[in-house]
């Protein structure tokens with residue numbers, strides 16, 4: 360049995376408010392705890408999006424009643440809320456900006472709409488960018504111009520990891536995260552994930568090539584955090600004519616990483632170690648997002664337990680996983696959160712509302 364600190368997932372789509380048939384603060388935080396994650400940072404593209412006082416209160420009130428693990432809620436950048444967001448900064452996980460195409464109130468059509476956010480948002484709290492490929496280069500240029508830290512969400516491409524490496528070497532304040540699905544799945548896996556339902560492999564950023572995956576593994580030291588981008592949609596939606604992009608991920612994060620750590624131990628090239636997992640899933644996110652240490656919090660993992668990933672065993676409401684049938688090692692046996700046993704033998708033992716908003720004094 361190994362003991363690790365509780366993991367932090369800086370990128371989770373809780374789906375509440377607005378789409379609680381996919382997930383809510385209760386089911387998302389149960390999935391988190393079952394996966395050994397004791398703190399989640401929730402994304403703002405809910406319905407409505409979280410982008411002002413009223414909507415932030417809406418999300419936080421739902422979380423206060425239902426969350427079982429600790430959390431904070433991001434606010435989203437829109438075309439006309441840059442003036443009010445600094446007031447909310449101390450209550451929010453950070454500012455999320457969708458620089459590539461998105462819809463509705465969080466859409467930022469041109470770079471003049473990025474500027475006031477980079478100017479106004481307090482530098483002590485991170486700006487997180489959804490920015491792919493060349494858009495990411497523009498985001499890094501903004502970090503340099505405004506001399507402030509930015510964190511790039513879910514990088515997946517060779518060109519992205521290489522550019523972030525070069526930017527870091529020049530002292531630009533950029534950090535990044537990678538999701539397990541971009542480390543373990545490529546375009547070649549699409550037929551297996553799909554099972555005749557092509558919607559199941561839809562995710563943004565899209566699954567990349569083997570060459571991209573290799574570049575991520577070869578530059579593991581450039582990756583600051585592991586995040587899941589847990590983005591649950593129910594199976595009927597994934598199999599429909601208009602499938603929404605996104606994978607669940609909270610419950611598969613740790614076993615996939617532990618299995619990789621074990622496999623790669625025997626290879627000569629880059630090695631993933633337990634220390635890497637602690638660094639990228641606890642220490643770095645704490646630093647980047649200015650998060651408090653969770654006292655008396657740890658997880659116990661049976662490193663040698665071998666099993667098959669099955670959606671039937673999961674707490675997420677969405678009812679499926681792209682890793683169905685994968686043989687993995689490493690089962691979370693126990694989670695202790697702030698002195699209380701939160702998970703034991705597959706059962707969630709803390710009540711709704713036990714989770715704490717880490718941005719509340």
Ligand SMILES: [Zn+2]
Nearest residue numbers: 370402588590
């Ligand atoms: Zn996301």
